[in-house]
Amino acid sequence: MMPAESNKKLLLDLYNAVVARDFDAVRDLLQENFVEHNPHVPHDPTRQKGREAFIDYFRRGGTPLDGAKVDIKRMIASDDHVMVHYCLVNQAHPRGIAVVDIFRVVDGRFSEHWDVLQEVPPASANPHTMF
16 A cells, blocks of 8 residues: 555544544554644643543543544645545534644654644635535
8 A cells, every 4th residue: 555545544543543432542543752733632741641642632522523523525645744624513513614634644653733623604705615
């Protein structure tokens, strides 16, 4: 399998593990010193490794993914990065949230994550959808 396709599969594996709350599988997919750039994910590096902070964030619950329907629109992989663009619909956001997740892959495991979220508005100033 080509590295780009392998990284896309790795990302789908991570999404499935997070949604299934299979935190052992999540742990296996992340580097120990995983770096999360989302400012809403608490992490004190003096007390905890980044991988465990990421897992604890989802274990505690109350994240946008809890009870959400995710509709993946596209995945792009290049070199050591893989990106996914999707629509996330949950109880708090019935129109949805447009999400882009970007991960860096090192030695077959995720080492870093960035995300961008934008609510789908009730109306658009143009005829183009967000997806």
